[in-house]
Amino acid sequence: MRCLLPILSVLLLFSCEAEERLSSLDGWELTFSDDFDGEKLDYEKWTPRDPWGVERNRELQGYWIKAFLPEDGILKIRCEARPSFYDGKKRDYRSGMMSTSRKFSQTYGRFEIRCKVPKGAGLWPAFWMLPDPPSWPPEIDVLEILCQEPDRVYMTNHWPRTDDPQESDSVTGEFRGPDFSAAFHCFTVEWEENEIRWYVDGILRHRSRDHVPQVSMFLLVNLAVGGWAEEPGENTAFPADFEIDYVKAWEKTEK
Secondary structure (H helix, E strand, O other), rough: OOOOOOOEEEEEEEEOOOOOOOOOOOOOOEEEEEOOOOOOOOOOOOOOOOOOOOOOEEEOOOEEEOOEEEEEEEEEEEEEOEEEEEEEEEEEEOOEEEEOOOHHHHHHHHEEEEOOOOOOOEEEEEEEEEEEEOOOOOEEEEOOOOOOOOOOEEEEEEEOOOOOOOOOOEEEEEEEOOOOOOOEEEEEHHHHHHOOEEOOOOOOEEEOOHHHHHHHHEEEEEEEEHHHHOOOOOOOOOEEEEEEEEEEEEEEEEE
């Protein structure tokens, strides 16, 4: 997600002449996995709320705990054009955020989501990482999509500004691919001590060696409305679902 406070972003378009593919899982140990096969969200793995419980980024939704709908091994985070009360005021939309804060966090590794995003102006799904216990910055955004352009994914590394550690600088990679709302796709980060690499369906699409985080980070998955994605358009259909097949993390066992 965009950060809690205003940021300065540097946008990079990443391309490579020869495709660099994600390596096999040899030498990796699975440390976190949820295939969403249960009848409800697993509260031992996830907390179904925003760790701060506050409005950010001029977003329009309130988060509530009933937005999570597991069905046939797919978790739907459902956004509805129905009123909610959140952070002291009434909202026109309600949706969901879940995190592993204080339940799972890790320094370095491979982090992956297989998902299908909704389509429509104003919708903003994301899979991202923050320090545990919750603080900001740094932040790693594995994927963000503004669903008026469901074929474009944003991948970002945020770090504290030297003149004001409560604000951030950032570097963002942008990849334009297929319509990510038409089918399920895999979005992966490999985070090492000196580099972060982003993969879409197993192909390298962005990397950053700037100010790589060195702290343990937890996972967040959410579907926001408004903010960076602007307001929903008249053709945006509700309810809108962010569909998740799995979320997994691995730790490297071989150096």
